[in-house]
Amino acid sequence: MRVDAHLDLAYNALDLGRDLTLPLEALREAAQTPDTPLVSLPSLREGGFGLVFATVFVDPKRHAERLYPEALRQLALYREWEERGLVRLVRSRRDLETHLRAYPEDGVLGLLLLLEGAHVLPEPEALDELHALGVRMVGLTWATANAYAGGNAEPAPLTPLGEALLRRMEALGVALDVSHLSDAAFFPALSHFRGPVAATHANARALTPTPRHLSDEMLLALKAREGVVGLVPFNTFLDPAWTRGMPRLPLNALFAHKTYLEARLGRERVGLGSDWDGGFGLEYVPMGLEAHRDLERLGDEGFLGGNWLRWLQTWL
Numbered sequence: 001m002r003v004d005a006h007l008d009l010a011y012n013a014l015d016l017g018r019d020l021t022l023p024l025e026a027l028r029e030a031a032q033t034p035d036t037p038l039v040s041l042p043s044l045r046e047g048g049f050g051l052v053f054a055t056v057f058v059d060p061k062r063h064a065e066r067l068y069p070e071a072l073r074q075l076a077l078y079r080e081w082e083e084r085g086l087v088r089l090v091r092s093r094r095d096l097e098t099h100l101r102a103y104p105e106d107g108v109l110g111l112l113l114l115l116e117g118a119h120v121l122p123e124p125e126a127l128d129e130l131h132a133l134g135v136r137m138v139g140l141t142w143a144t145a146n147a148y149a150g151g152n153a154e155p156a157p158l159t160p161l162g163e164a165l166l167r168r169m170e171a172l173g174v175a176l177d178v179s180h181l182s183d184a185a186f187f188p189a190l191s192h193f194r195g196p197v198a199a200t201h202a203n204a205r206a207l208t209p210t211p212r213h214l215s216d217e218m219l220l221a222l223k224a225r226e227g228v229v230g231l232v233p234f235n236t237f238l239d240p241a242w243t244r245g246m247p248r249l250p251l252n253a254l255f256a257h258k259t260y261l262e263a264r265l266g267r268e269r270v271g272l273g274s275d276w277d278g279g280f281g282l283e284y285v286p287m288g289l290e291a292h293r294d295l296e297r298l299g300d301e302g303f304l305g306g307n308w309l310r311w312l313q314t315w316l
Contacts, residue, residue: 001050001103003305004292005230005273006114006179006201007039009054010074012277015062021086024291035281038274038291041086041109047292050103051090051110051305053137053200053273054078056130058120060144067120075133078111087111089134093316100309112312114177114200117142118149124165131172136316138169139177139200140189143212149189150182152211158188166193175315178202178222179230179273183211190221196315198227201273203237204260210240219264228311229261230273233298235284248287251297258299271307272298 012018016033024043031037044052056074063070081087090096090112099110114137121127127138140162141151148165150156166189169176175196178186190197199222205213214222214229222229231254235242238253261270272295276285288294295304 001100001305001309002048002295002301003051003053003271003308004044004049004276005053005198005228005271005308006232006275006278007052007054008057008116008275008278009039009052009111010077011055011057011059012037012039013077014074015059033281035277035283038276038282038285043291043293044109045107047295049109049292049305050107051099051112051309053114054111055114055116056120056135057116057142057278060117060119060142060146068122068126071115071120071130072133075113075130075135078113078134089113090316091134091136093313096312096316112136115139116177117146117180118162118165119144119146121148121165124161124168127165127168127172127174131174135174137175137177137200138165139179139181140165140185141180141182143180145182149185151180151185152182155182155184155211157182158185158192162189163192169193170195173315178218178227180212183215186218187221190225196227196311197222197225198229198311199273200230201232201275201278202229203232203257207257207260208237208240213237216264219261223265223269226269226311226314228269228271228307229265230271230308231258231261232273232275233285233289233295234275234280235286236280238286244283248283248285251286251288254286254298258303267302268307268310271303271305
């Protein structure tokens, strides 16, 4: 089974108004945004992707006065999809095992729910309700600093509230996504949290030298914690000199990051975290990648899913 560890499905459906139940070509024809969509539920099925980490991502500017209610709205959409038989929420090891058995027969997409940015939580205890609704992974920040931690765009440390949230996550059995954390928050977060950790969507800072990506020291820390890193096929994350309007990068730009990460983590700790349609579309991805069906060109079944599945089976 193939796995994509980062997709903003509810954000695309609710904020961008995309009907993700449409075939990809129909979705592209209906799109009202300048970027060409890359993801729909049928396109994931066509590509053989049976499990994705589906985010609860609330734009902190657009929904500044409705952060928590908007998170609940996104979770309600995922539950609606489940009730319609479009997806299957994976909340436990038993759910995962059931899904692995059922998917080859029914093709229903599995969703593991990821809160991307704790800025939606009015206090750490609010995570209890989101956990009851299916959230099994949390990233403390999305780029900007918040009450819990600093992000890659706004450096700040892990705060006392952040430490309290990590304790709550550990008690609930919720994993930590270290993507987007500032350097000042990354290592304290690992030291305060003893549960499962991963970076669902980040590349190698040595090749793309910005705070958004993982330094060699961070990679070693994740390896020591048996974490997995999800590689992002996004031109700006692959080559810092690339900007929109330039020719799309060749796949070799992506393979350079993959090779670098695998050399430091081991092949068993690198997977896919496409973040497709997470603020960019077809125009921003390497040549030869038009939809999830094309991602089979990027690696073996370990990279395309097996590595994430093994990681899940160690803690879920």
